[in-house]
Amino acid sequence: xxxxxxxxxxxxxxxxxxxxxxxxxxxxxxxxxxxxxxxxxxxxxxxxxxxxxxxxxxxxxxxxxxxxxxxxxxxxxxxxxxxxxxxxxxxxxxxxxxxxxxxxxxxxxxxxxxxxxxxxxxxxxxxxxxxxxxxxxxxxxxxxxxxxxxxxxxxxxxxxxxxxxxxxxxx
Amino acid sequence: xxxxxxxxxxxxxxxxxxxxxxxxxxxxxxxxxxxxxxxxxxxxxxxxxxxxxxxxxxxxxxxxxxxxxxxxxxxxxxxxxxxxxxxxxxxxxxxxxxxxxxxxxxxxxxxxxxxxxxxxxxxxxxxxxxxxxxxxxxxxxxxxxxxxxxxxxxxxxxxxxxxxxxxxxxxxxxxxxxxxxxxxxxxxxxxxxxxxxxxxxxxxxxxxxxxxxxxxxxxxxxxxxxxxxxxxxxxxxxxxxxxxxxxxxxxxxxxxxxxxxxxxxxxxxxxxxxxxxx
Numbered sequence: 001x002x003x004x005x006x007x008x009x010x011x012x013x014x015x016x017x018x019x020x021x022x023x024x025x026x027x028x029x030x031x032x033x034x035x036x037x038x039x040x041x042x043x044x045x046x047x048x049x050x051x052x053x054x055x056x057x058x059x060x061x062x063x064x065x066x067x068x069x070x071x072x073x074x075x076x077x078x079x080x081x082x083x084x085x086x087x088x089x090x091x092x093x094x095x096x097x098x099x100x101x102x103x104x105x106x107x108x109x110x111x112x113x114x115x116x117x118x119x120x121x122x123x124x125x126x127x128x129x130x131x132x133x134x135x136x137x138x139x140x141x142x143x144x145x146x147x148x149x150x151x152x153x154x155x156x157x158x159x160x161x162x163x164x165x166x167x168x169x170x171x
Numbered sequence: 172x173x174x175x176x177x178x179x180x181x182x183x184x185x186x187x188x189x190x191x192x193x194x195x196x197x198x199x200x201x202x203x204x205x206x207x208x209x210x211x212x213x214x215x216x217x218x219x220x221x222x223x224x225x226x227x228x229x230x231x232x233x234x235x236x237x238x239x240x241x242x243x244x245x246x247x248x249x250x251x252x253x254x255x256x257x258x259x260x261x262x263x264x265x266x267x268x269x270x271x272x273x274x275x276x277x278x279x280x281x282x283x284x285x286x287x288x289x290x291x292x293x294x295x296x297x298x299x300x301x302x303x304x305x306x307x308x309x310x311x312x313x314x315x316x317x318x319x320x321x322x323x324x325x326x327x328x329x330x331x332x333x334x335x336x337x338x339x340x341x342x343x344x345x346x347x348x349x350x351x352x353x354x355x356x357x358x359x360x361x362x363x364x365x366x367x368x369x370x371x372x373x374x375x376x377x378x379x380x381x382x383x384x385x386x387x388x389x390x391x392x393x394x395x396x397x398x399x400x401x402x403x404x405x406x407x408x409x410x411x412x413x414x415x416x417x418x419x420x421x422x423x424x425x426x427x428x429x430x431x432x433x434x435x436x437x438x439x440x441x442x443x444x445x446x447x448x449x
Contacts (some may be wrong), residue, residue, distance in 0.1 A: 017221075021225045024286055025229075025286075031358075033288050050184045050187075051183065051184060054184070054187050054188055055187075055191075058195070066214045066218045067218045067222070067284070068286070068293065069293040069295075069321075069329045070199070070293075071198045071211075072196060072197070072198030072199030073195075073199050075191075075195035075198070075199075076192055076195035076196055076199060079191045079192050079195060083188045083192075133289070133291060134357070139357060142357065142358065
């Protein structure tokens, strides 16, 4: 149990730093801003209590906000995403029991399951984030395009990370 | 009562969700107040030291360009030295200078975090309260504008760059002094929008827009950009133009914070004016 705990804390710090020091500095036209740090929420174990899920998502978001001076922006998107997560999982339950200590992964749950799971959650997060950021409907379609392109890039990074961790993971 | 407790316990996740969501939304929409709070002061210190470390590494990559800019500035300053002038009549050059009084002081600062790809962009600088930086101070690079200070800590400050929803710059055409407002609508970080140009103003591509000096933040005459293209509106009363910023926001490395030595005086004047008009 403690190893899971430590592993997640390590992942938390790594993803925040990766986002702040690398991804935020990458210029892919004005439309694409991948937010790969939410991979942390995707990978929290199945059996995590929902209050802990919400709290850790909030902490994740507010930590990132501190680095970009947008207090509350990432936090609210992350909290909403964490709130939706159990519903998404139960809506695509394959009938088999999930191991409580295990994280959702491409290998254990299969491509279809994982794609469905990550696409929905990433879209929830990105939609909230980008529309909250502009907070007006004047640039509705531009923002829509930004959401879609950025989600695509975030998902690409998520899948690359999944495939990279493929051989080392023992089910 | 027991039922209520039971209900609360059963639904606590929803309440927690609502509480956290409301908390973050309150933070987000009141961020202007929050930015000046003690907590922001503390967290700016922490994030600042992390970002400072990373910029210590990345600054080597921009050395070449920075040197180039410095050399240009040096040349400009050299040509302003008294040795560069031909003394036609020694007597006529002498005057006791009471016409001029120092109004602005500059603090050089390093940009340790910057973005151009968000809707609302901020820069972090490695100078803070201990070096004399205060909120609402203007930030420039050479004679081009960058933004204004919005949040400070002991050694760092956040600057709202021009590339921000809340940033409205009062500018004017250099050739005919017509006042305009400049905003940024997201997307390309090199292009901004010039709002509400009166119909009678003749616009040409390449016209220079400078700061008007009407705001308290920037003095008059700093470069904002040049007109890239414009549209003559048929039905509205104003024309619109797109401006190409003179500042390359994506490659900022060293900037200057403007300290307005007469700000106190201006503020007091404004305050007394407001209270007498009530």
